[in-house]
Amino acid sequence: xxxxxxxDIGSEHDILTARQRGRxxxxxxxxxxxxxxxxxxxxSEIARNIVQYAGRGRITLRAVDEGExxxxxxxxxxxxxxIPDVTLAMQDGYSxxxxxxxxxxxxxxxxxxFDLDSQAGRGTTVTMKKWITxxxxxxx
Amino acid sequence: MPIxxxxxxxxxxxxxxxxxxxxxxxxxxxxxxxxIGERRSRGVVVDVTAAEVLDSFTIRTLLDIASxxxxxxxxxxxxxxxxxxxxxxxxxxxxxxxxxxGLDLEEGLAILARNGxxxxxxx
Numbered sequence: 001x002x003x004x005x006x007x008d009i010g011s012e013h014d015i016l017t018a019r020q021r022g023r024x025x026x027x028x029x030x031x032x033x034x035x036x037x038x039x040x041x042x043x044s045e046i047a048r049n050i051v052q053y054a055g056r057g058r059i060t061l062r063a064v065d066e067g068e069x070x071x072x073x074x075x076x077x078x079x080x081x082x083i084p085d086v087t088l089a090m091q092d093g094y095s096x097x098x099x100x101x102x103x104x105x106x107x108x109x110x111x112x113x114f115d116l117d118s119q120a121g122r123g124t125t126v127t128m129k130k131w132i133t134x135x136x137x138x139x140x
Numbered sequence: 141m142p143i144x145x146x147x148x149x150x151x152x153x154x155x156x157x158x159x160x161x162x163x164x165x166x167x168x169x170x171x172x173x174x175x176i177g178e179r180r181s182r183g184v185v186v187d188v189t190a191a192e193v194l195d196s197f198t199i200r201t202l203l204d205i206a207s208x209x210x211x212x213x214x215x216x217x218x219x220x221x222x223x224x225x226x227x228x229x230x231x232x233x234x235x236x237x238x239x240x241x242g243l244d245l246e247e248g249l250a251i252l253a254r255n256g257x258x259x260x261x262x263x
Contacts, residue, residue: 106196
């Protein structure tokens with residue numbers, strides 16, 4: 001299982017490590033060009049969310065195949081306070097921290113699939129996927 | 141690692157390296173505000189050529205740097221954004237409200253020179 005990475009997120013430095021590792025793995029999986037930057041940016045946003053709101057958490061990066069599609073799945077988990085109002089948190093410009101309030105909705109726009117599961121007092125799990133869309137990745 | 145600030149005539153130049161921490165950026169914001177006063181600088185160029193990722197926090201800090209600079213009498217130009225970084229920023233929903241941008245350092249300095257002259261001539 002060389003196509004999986006588990007990263008502990010607890011500091012600002014871990015955010016940098018996570019997005020670097022994400023970029024490397026995405027390249028191995030077959031992503032290229034601006035998709036690498038888009039993935040790294042989305043990972044940066046959710047890693048920052050963990051540090052800012054939960055303090056600690058974990059990000060798992062994994063290659064994924066579904067039918068003829070190949071992609072990368074990013075799972076961010078924390079046991080932090082959870083998000084009291086998920087609908088509000090997914091709105092642009094809403095932030096309780098020092099940011100532009102684009103973290104979660106921004107990450108959603110960067111990825112193809114995005115799922116947010118949060119329970120007050122229990123923590124938050126974000127699962128997001130991006131698929132390779134370059135012609136070389138399609139079955140001819 | 142602190143981000144070095146170079147002085148060139150009336151201007152200050154700061155080059156952001158590949159992987160900068162939030163603390164480095166915060167430090168840059170403080171240092172620039174101070175140096176603008178010390179050097180009586182009229183403009184600041186922040187070069188992000190080496191940045192592989194600019195997330196919402198980093199952009200927010202860059203906007204803050206430009207706002208603080210403006211209040212201290214200096215205009216800020218952000219230069220060198222990679223095409224893929226620009227693309228990701230737009231998808232993320234980020235806009236650089238009111239901050240001048242240029243392709244590279246040369247263009248950034250030209251923008252500052254042009255705008256500086258414009259105000260000195262009264263338009």
